Amino acid sequence: MLRLLLGLVLLAPTAASAQIMSAVTGLFDSVNSIAFSVSGGQIVGDTELDADCLGGGVCAMGIEVLLDLPSPEGIVLELGLGTRFLRGFGATEPTLDLRGSVRTLPEVSVYVTRPEVMGRRVVQPYAGLNFGFAQLWNMRGYDAEGTQYEVDSEAFEVGATVGAFLDVAVLSGLFVEATYRHRRFDSLDWSIPGAPVLPPGWPRELNVSTALVTVGWQFRLTE
Numbered sequence: 001m002l003r004l005l006l007g008l009v010l011l012a013p014t015a016a017s018a019q020i021m022s023a024v025t026g027l028f029d030s031v032n033s034i035a036f037s038v039s040g041g042q043i044v045g046d047t048e049l050d051a052d053c054l055g056g057g058v059c060a061m062g063i064e065v066l067l068d069l070p071s072p073e074g075i076v077l078e079l080g081l082g083t084r085f086l087r088g089f090g091a092t093e094p095t096l097d098l099r100g101s102v103r104t105l106p107e108v109s110v111y112v113t114r115p116e117v118m119g120r121r122v123v124q125p126y127a128g129l130n131f132g133f134a135q136l137w138n139m140r141g142y143d144a145e146g147t148q149y150e151v152d153s154e155a156f157e158v159g160a161t162v163g164a165f166l167d168v169a170v171l172s173g174l175f176v177e178a179t180y181r182h183r184r185f186d187s188l189d190w191s192i193p194g195a196p197v198l199p200p201g202w203p204r205e206l207n208v209s210t211a212l213v214t215v216g217w218q219f220r221l222t223e
Helices: 002-011 014-029
Strands: 031-043 049-051 058-068 076-087 089-091 097-113 123-142 148-152 154-169 172-185 189-191 210-220
Touching: 031 049, 031 076, 031 172, 058 097, 058 210, 076 123, 089 097, 097 154, 097 172, 123 172
Parallel strands: none
Antiparallel strands: 031 058, 031 210, 049 089, 058 076, 076 097, 097 123, 123 148, 123 154, 148 189, 154 172, 172 210
C-alpha cells in the first residue's frame, strides 16, 4: 500500500501530488494504536493437510495498526490494517513433504465497540469483520528422492473476530480474541522440474481455513 501511494505521489501532477500527500498524512493522523499478536488453532477446511505446531495445530504471528473511523452515534468504529503469517501445516500425502507458510498482506479489518461498554471498564468486548489477500509464501514440496517442487497460489481471505481488550496499563493493554478465516486456494501453480505431470496424490487445491485463538498486546498512541 505504501509503495502504491508513493508511486501515485511521484507520477501525479504537483497539485494532485499535494492532495495525495495530504490524504496520506490525514490517514496516519488517524492511527490510534499498534498491536502485536500470536495465535494458535486448527485447520478446519482440508483433510489433505495436517498440522504440527503447538502440539498438533497451526500457529500465526501478526501486526496491525488501528485507525479511527467516522462512527454513527452509539458505536465506535475502527479500521485495522495489518499482516499475518500462518505456519505449522503439512501434507497428509505420504509422498509429499510440504513446507512453507501463508502470508496475508494486506489484512483489512473493521471493528465495532459500543461506547457505553468501553467507558472506563477494565474489560472492553468488541467484534470485527476481516478480509485480505492471502498467498502461499516460500512454499516448497519435496518428493521421496528429495526433488524440490515450487508451488504458488493466491486467494481472497474473509473472516470474523470476537474478542475483549483488557485495559490493564496506561496507553496499552492485553487483548484476547477468537477468529475464523476462510482462505481457499482453488488452483495451485506447481513448478515441476523435468516432469510432465504432477505426482499422483499431490493436491491441486488447498483449503487453509482456520479457527484461531489470538493473544496480543496493543500499544495505544493516543488517549
